[in-house]
Amino acid sequence: MGPGKEGLQRLDRDKLHPMQVQQFGEHVLKLDVLEKVWMPTPHGVHLGNMICTMDFRDAKVLELGTGCGLHSILLVYRGASxxxxxxxxxxxxxxxxxxxxxxxxxxPVDYQIADWTHVEGGPYDVLIANPPFGKSGKAYRRYFIDKLILDAHTLLKKGGRLVFVQSSMADIPRSIGLMHECGMKVRVVGETDGPFRDYYFDHPDYIVEMAQVPGAYSVRNGRHYERLIVFEARV
Structure with a gap:
């Protein structure tokens, strides 16, 4: 069932970022985040906002890559059992x-150390994820997105829901096409846009690569913007 209480006691208060206060709908989260753990990103915040518009009553839910735990908390507030x-x-x-x-x-919460879709248990009613892309660590940046879509049917019940967020730079039409090829019924829960994060410009090759993706980004008043889309796909 994952780490015990002693694991919590090892959290080093001197290595925490300042408490992150995040509001999602009526819910205010006060998150402690270690320096080596990802802070809530625009992708994660948008996914959290969309979770707050959805119904997860009585659902058995799997979240891949929980990070600081913000989505898990919201899923429970929205009815996950x-x-x-x-x-x-x-x-x-x-x-x-x-x-x-x-x-x-x-x-009940089962905490698993696992490598992406290699998870014990299931099948689940809902699978939630914010798959890595820009910092995927893979030569093929869509690796985690594609694997999520391709493996969803092995983790979900028939009629179960895959819910995930991705950037327009990760090729929205390609994801929709792959989900359709897998027999999924796809809808867009919601989308937003925002300026590029600073690290995007650290690697000029990344920007050149993204320029080859149809509709990857827009430029307004000299600033680059990406769209963030949350999908729900039924298997």
Missing amino acids: VLTVTEIEQTSMDNARHNIEKHGVQI
């Missing part, structure tokens, strides 16, 4: 569990 959360290493998992318990989550 059983939760499995994954992270790739123990420190991030301890941080997520700290935040989940801090926010009063009472439902």
Whole structure:
């Protein structure tokens, strides 16, 4: 069932970012985030906002790559009855569990150290993810998006829902096409746009690569903007 209480006690308060206060609809989260754990990103915030518009009553939910735990908390607030959360290493998992318990989550939560879709348990009613792309660490940047879509049917019940966020720079039509090829019924839950994050410009080749993707970004008043889309796909 993942890390025990002793894992939480090892969180080093001197290595925490200042508390992140994030509001999602009527819910205000006060998140403690370790320096080596990802802070809430625009992608994650948009996914959180869309989760707050959706119904997860009585759902058995799997979240891949929970990060600081913000989506897991919101899923419970929106009615999830059983939760499995994954992270790739123990420190991030301890941080997520700290935040989940801090926010009063009472439902059963299974904490698994797992590599993306290699998860025990299931099948699940809902699969939630914010797949890596810009910092995927893969030569093929869509690796985690494609694997998520291709493996969803092995993790979800028939009629189950895959919910994930991606940038327009990751090729929206390509994702929709792949989901349709897998027999999924796809809808856009919501989209927003925002300026490029600073690290996008650290690697000029990345910008050149993204310029080859149809509709990857727009430029307004000299600033680059990407769209962020949350999909719901039924298997």
